[in-house]
Amino acid sequence: xxxxxxxxxxxxxxxxxxxxxxxxxxxxxxxxxxxxxxxxxxxxxxxxxxxxxxxxxxxxxxxxxxxxxxxxxxxxxxxxxxxxxxxxxxxxxxxxxxxxxxxxxxxxxxxxxxxx
Amino acid sequence: xxxxxxxxxxxxxxxxxxxxxxxxxxxxxxxxxxxxxxxxxxxxxxxxxxxxxxxxxxxxxxxxxxxxxxxxxxxxxxxxxxxxxxxxxxxxxxxxxxxxxxxxxxxxxxx
Numbered sequence: 001x002x003x004x005x006x007x008x009x010x011x012x013x014x015x016x017x018x019x020x021x022x023x024x025x026x027x028x029x030x031x032x033x034x035x036x037x038x039x040x041x042x043x044x045x046x047x048x049x050x051x052x053x054x055x056x057x058x059x060x061x062x063x064x065x066x067x068x069x070x071x072x073x074x075x076x077x078x079x080x081x082x083x084x085x086x087x088x089x090x091x092x093x094x095x096x097x098x099x100x101x102x103x104x105x106x107x108x109x110x111x112x113x114x115x116x
Numbered sequence: 117x118x119x120x121x122x123x124x125x126x127x128x129x130x131x132x133x134x135x136x137x138x139x140x141x142x143x144x145x146x147x148x149x150x151x152x153x154x155x156x157x158x159x160x161x162x163x164x165x166x167x168x169x170x171x172x173x174x175x176x177x178x179x180x181x182x183x184x185x186x187x188x189x190x191x192x193x194x195x196x197x198x199x200x201x202x203x204x205x206x207x208x209x210x211x212x213x214x215x216x217x218x219x220x221x222x223x224x225x226x227x
Contacts (some may be wrong), residue, residue, distance in 0.1 A: 043204070
């Protein structure tokens, strides 16, 4: 079974703190993604990576950065956390693209981040 | 503007009832996917539909991809409390492999 793990299920941080969210997948997938999920807004893509050290901006990258030094690990960084970054953060991985058909995304359980 | 529009946004029904949720777009998709997310967990893929007009069944769940590949529906027969969750449709427009998600339909099935 594909397993995607996230470093914390719940996290509480203060405004201005630097926050690291870690994601690890064990299926040798090329692609990894970070989403945030807010009520009524669905899943919004923050960043994704299709290879080690490669990253692409998603729909809402402002205030975030990412790091992918190893294939299995994709980190999301909030340089200076703000209250409007309080949200559920979901990491996902997928195998490499297959001819235009969206690949299955495997999600982690999510990190519920609260910024006070 | 949301690329994939899901309706209804909320659905609260009794066990045993049937229901249909919809996923609509003005864009053509090479495939559409349906995920279910249970409280406190990440979404899990239920099905991928690829061919226009395709119908797939997963026990009591029936998925249909529109002939023009712009819309999809999910029908649940005789809903059970275990069907409670958030149902998300996702598609990759224009041959991209990066899916975009609808906002979801939150289903609650009461015993």
